[in-house]
Amino acid sequence: MTTVWVPQDSSARAVGADEVAAALAQVEGVTVRRNGTRGMLWREPLVEVETERGRVGYAAVTADGIPDLVGAGMLTGADHETSIGVVDDDPWLTGQDRVSLARIGLAEPTDIGAYEAQGGWAGLRRALELDPAEVVEEVLTSGLRGRGGAGFPTGIKWRTVLEADSDQKFVACNLDEGDSGTFADRVLAEADPFTLVEGMTIAAVTVGATDGYIYCRSEYPDAIARLRDAIAVAAEHGYLGDDVAGSGRAFRLQVRVGAGAYICGEETSMLESLEGRRGEVRAKPPIPALHGLWGSPTVVNNMLSFAAIPMILADGGQAYADRGVGRSRGTQIFQLAGNIARGGVYEAPLGITLRELVEDVGGGTRTGRPVRAVQVGGPLGAYLPADRLDVPMGYEELAEAGGMLGHGGVVVFDDTVDMSRMARFAMEFCSVESCGKCTPCRIGSTRGVETIDKITSTPAGAEGRDQLFVLLEDLCATMTTGSLCAMGGLTPVPVRSALTHFPEDFGGSPR
Amino acid sequence: MPRAGRQQTEELTPQSARAESVREIAARQAGERGPLLEILHAVQAAHGYVADEDVAEIADVLNLSVAEVHGTVSFYHDFRRTPPPEHTVQVCRAEACQAVGAADLYTAAQERFAGRDDVEVREVFCFGNCALGPSASVDGRLRGRVTAEHLAAAESGWSP
Numbered sequence: 001m002t003t004v005w006v007p008q009d010s011s012a013r014a015v016g017a018d019e020v021a022a023a024l025a026q027v028e029g030v031t032v033r034r035n036g037t038r039g040m041l042w043r044e045p046l047v048e049v050e051t052e053r054g055r056v057g058y059a060a061v062t063a064d065g066i067p068d069l070v071g072a073g074m075l076t077g078a079d080h081e082t083s084i085g086v087v088d089d090d091p092w093l094t095g096q097d098r099v100s101l102a103r104i105g106l107a108e109p110t111d112i113g114a115y116e117a118q119g120g121w122a123g124l125r126r127a128l129e130l131d132p133a134e135v136v137e138e139v140l141t142s143g144l145r146g147r148g149g150a151g152f153p154t155g156i157k158w159r160t161v162l163e164a165d166s167d168q169k170f171v172a173c174n175l176d177e178g179d180s181g182t183f184a185d186r187v188l189a190e191a192d193p194f195t196l197v198e199g200m201t202i203a204a205v206t207v208g209a210t211d212g213y214i215y216c217r218s219e220y221p222d223a224i225a226r227l228r229d230a231i232a233v234a235a236e237h238g239y240l241g242d243d244v245a246g247s248g249r250a251f252r253l254q255v256r257v258g259a260g261a262y263i264c265g266e267e268t269s270m271l272e273s274l275e276g277r278r279g280e281v282r283a284k285p286p287i288p289a290l291h292g293l294w295g296s297p298t299v300v301n302n303m304l305s306f307a308a309i310p311m312i313l314a315d316g317g318q319a320y321a322d323r324g325v326g327r328s329r330g331t332q333i334f335q336l337a338g339n340i341a342r343g344g345v346y347e348a349p350l351g352i353t354l355r356e357l358v359e360d361v362g363g364g365t366r367t368g369r370p371v372r373a374v375q376v377g378g379p380l381g382a383y384l385p386a387d388r389l390d391v392p393m394g395y396e397e398l399a400e401a402g403g404m405l406g407h408g409g410v411v412v413f414d415d416t417v418d419m420s421r422m423a424r425f426a427m428e429f430c431s432v433e434s435c436g437k438c439t440p441c442r443i444g445s446t447r448g449v450e451t452i453d454k455i456t457s458t459p460a461g462a463e464g465r466d467q468l469f470v471l472l473e474d475l476c477a478t479m480t481t482g483s484l485c486a487m488g489g490l491t492p493v494p495v496r497s498a499l500t501h502f503p504e505d506f507g508g509s510p511r
Numbered sequence: 512m513p514r515a516g517r518q519q520t521e522e523l524t525p526q527s528a529r530a531e532s533v534r535e536i537a538a539r540q541a542g543e544r545g546p547l548l549e550i551l552h553a554v555q556a557a558h559g560y561v562a563d564e565d566v567a568e569i570a571d572v573l574n575l576s577v578a579e580v581h582g583t584v585s586f587y588h589d590f591r592r593t594p595p596p597e598h599t600v601q602v603c604r605a606e607a608c609q610a611v612g613a614a615d616l617y618t619a620a621q622e623r624f625a626g627r628d629d630v631e632v633r634e635v636f637c638f639g640n641c642a643l644g645p646s647a648s649v650d651g652r653l654r655g656r657v658t659a660e661h662l663a664a665a666e667s668g669w670s671p
Contacts, residue, residue: 011640014655041642180605183639211544218552218589219638259548259587262636276547277579278586294544336642338610343642366611379606411607411641425609429636435586 001031002075005048005055007105009037009190010222011183017045019063027070036191038105040092041344042366048087051077057087092342092361097323099331100307101347104191110229112237115194121239123313127202128247132162135206139309141317143329148174148265148302149377149406149486151395157299160289161207164297171204171212171251171299172274172292173306176258176265178217178433179378181409184333185303187345189216189223193230197240197253199306202313203299204251205244212253213293214303215270218260227255262433266485267300269435280437281485304333304407325351328394328405336362338375338411350405351397355389357410369414373422373502377406379429380490382497383419402497404490419502424452426494434487441488444479448495451475460507472499532557533565537572547573547583551590560591597629600662601648604634607641616645619659623666630666 006012006021024047025032040046043059056077058069065082072080084090098104107114115121127135140155161169173196177185189196200212216224231253234240242250256274258264264273268282271293285291292298308330312320321329328350334357336343341363348357358364358374365371373383376393381404384391391401398405413422427448434441451472458465476492483489499506536553540546547569554565561584570580584590602617617634624630640646643655649665 010638010653011643011655014638014640014646014653015643044643177639178637180637181607181641183641186639219635256549257552258589259552260589261587273548274545276545276549276583278583280586337607338641338644340642375606409607409641411610413610417610421614422606422609425606429605433636 001029003031003033003050004075005033005035005050006045007037008034008109008222009041009044009187010220011041011187012037012044012046013222015044015060016062020045020047020061020066023063023066027066027075030075033108035107036105036109037187037344038087038093039101039187039345040090040342042340042342043084046084046087047074049074049077053077054086054088057084057090058082059084092344092346095361096347097331097349098347099311099320099323100195100304101188101192101333101345102311103195104188104345109191109193109226110233112194112233115192119314120194120310121198121245123310124198124202124205124239124245126313127205128245128249132206132208135202135313136162138312138317142308142312142320143317143324143327144305144308144312144320145328145395146302147304147308147332147407148177148267149404151405154301154305157289157301158203158207160287161209161297161299164290166297168294168296169207169209169298170293170296171200171207171209172271172301173200173212173214173303174265174267174270174300175214175216175220175223175303176270177303177407178219178262178265179380179407179409181337181375181411182335182378182407183337184335184345184408186220186223188307188333189220189303190226193227194234195307195310196227196303197230197234199309200253201239201244201251202309203301203306205247205249207297207299209299210250210252212251213274214253214255215258215264215274216255217258217264224255224257231255261435262429263435263485263487266487268485271298271300278435280435281487283484302407323349325349325392325394326396328396332393332405332408334361334393335407335409336412337409339365339367339414340410340412341366350394351392353389354384354391354393354410357393358389358412362410362412365412365414367414367416369416371412372415372417373413373419375411375413375422375494376409377404378409379426380404380486380493381406381409382493383413383422383501384497385501388501402500404493419498419505420452420456420507423495423498423506424449424456426491426498427452430487430491438482438484438488440479440482441484441491444475444483444488445491448472448475448479448491452495455506469499527564529558529562530564530568533568534572537569541572547575547580548587551584555590559595560593562592596631598631598650599648600624600630600632600665601635602632602657603636603638603640603644603646605637605641607637608644608646611644613645616647616657616659616662620647620662623659623662
């Protein structure tokens with residue numbers, strides 16, 4: 001029998017992986033196994049055939065094309081125009097520094113034996129040998145900052161919860177990445193859910209939390225299913241439950257599903273939603289580390305932050321801190337999306353430049369036209385023009401360039417983009433998704449849409465047009481300074497960057 | 512928490528099968544921490560949408576006010592207040608998909624299915640398929656690199 005791997009990642013499925021798997025299952029002598037994606041999404045469905053040389057890959061396979069591929073010797077790893085050779089040797093993969101993504105796509109996602117064989121649970125075992133304070137010290141040493149976007153040091157958060165005096169503590173994972181162009185959470189949760197389970201379990205046994213919640217957005221049904229399977233398997237093998245890995249410590253974990261509200265990616269909105277209410281933001285303080293879920297001290301981290309933890313414990317915080325730039329330590333999973341030739345997830349040390357990501361790794365635009373704008377850090381991130389891409393990807397470095405690392409999303413636009421429409425969309429998105437609690441965000445965004453509409457429908461030089469720009473800037477300033485959370489506070493960022501860098505799209509703007 | 516102000520006469524009338532089912536779903540999860548969203552998801556999965564009378568039943572079981580449950584239901588895009596149409600087409604309108612033509616695709620979908628009661632076209636912000644956009648889902652099945660022709664093909668599969 002020949003083993004053939006066909007990804008069951010939802011992006012791969014969206015371009016026909018299930019049909020390919022079904023077609024291959026009909027071929028005599030073939031055993032089909034379903035792995036997660038390797039992250040080279042532009043090549044999906046990427047079929048891998050186990051051979052003596054290693055796993056040989058065939059890109060963009062279609063169900064209709066299977067007879068031809070098999071006829072051409074695919075099952076022995078023969079050369080073919082769609083072959084990319086031995087997948088492990090592919091330069092797009094070998095150029096990365098995969099820490100959190102180290103295991104994606106190698107095995108069936110909930111194969112716990114494979115997880116252990118590839119280094120899984122080593123971090124948890126070490127965490128259980130150390131004092132909680134020593135675990136926190138490792139996380140502090142690593143320099144890990146919240147990968148959800150805010151960039152707050154993870155170790156300090158954990159120490160706050162550890163030192164809080166309470167009978168009940170919680171761990172909550174924010175898997176509600178609703179930012180356009182960010183899908184690393186989804187890919188990792190689908191391909192290697194145990195890494196998240198292990199990271200959260202380490203947090204729980206460290207701070208003394210007995211219950212944990214993964215808040216996953218409803219738009220990710222495959223990730224929800226995979227995580228629930230993984231939790232059941234981990235519990236069966238004693239890694240979750242009343243006696244975590246024989247330590248005598250308890251940790252119960254469950255997945256909760258969101259209901260289609262972007263704002264619930266904001267940590268305090270997420271807490272409200274987990275408690276079963278409208279996802280309206282909470283004013284801080286009190287901080288969730290002291291007063292989180294149901295009033296108890298709670299570790300709230302983004303999924304990618306938790307996913308970095310197993311390696312930090314297994315190899316030591318210093319090994320993680322040795323990567324990176326400036327105060328941005330470790331690796332980041334960059335998500336290359338939009339109009340890009342080679343889209344996917346690419347893990348590299350912080351400090352890689354945006355240009356390297358867009359041009360070298362991503363291969364420029366999918367349409368082959370010139371890059372005009374790149375939005376970094378999600379819908380609340382700035383649009384940078386093509387001549388400003390030489391910025392290192394780090395928290396401070398990007399902030400200095402007027403950008404934001406956010407969740408590490410990189411969305412590429414070619415020269416056909418109309419930046420006044422993108423600015424309008426930023427305001428429109430905010431008006432649709434605002435939780436409504438504060439006025440600058442709720443009303444300001446609606447007025448922002450109206451004002452941009454007036455600007456683009458008023459001819460250059462017409463009376464009163466200049467005042468519309470003044471009004472728009474005034475709205476942006478009010479939203480920035482007056483909003484309760486990042487949703488209203490950062491919506492002006494894409495709007496202002498569009499005005500600053502692409503004034504010509506606003507029809508002869510005075511700026 | 513103030514209890515829902517249900518009339519005595521209402522409590523005396525026999526409950527419909529739907530109300531009984533909703534109460535059962537709510538009661539099953541009422542003991543968990545913060546169960547409301549889970550219950551609403553379960554009710555919608557079982558009955559297709561969350562009706563006004565369901566809101567009252569859930570509020571009663573959880574000992575919440577009707578306003579509180581209603582406020583939660585109406586906050587989230589996922590919860591429907593009316594029966595779902597036969598087919599749902601969801602088109603992603605977020606930035607990454609816009610970079611590869613999502614705006615035109617959304618317009619095309621709206622035009623193609625205009626006036627049809629059995630099809631609902633909805634905007635969605637991000638399926639996490641941002642490397643292979645534009646993305647759309649037809650009756651819950653996610654598709655990447657979608658064209659207007661793909662949507663037409665999906666439609667031809669609907670009718671015998």
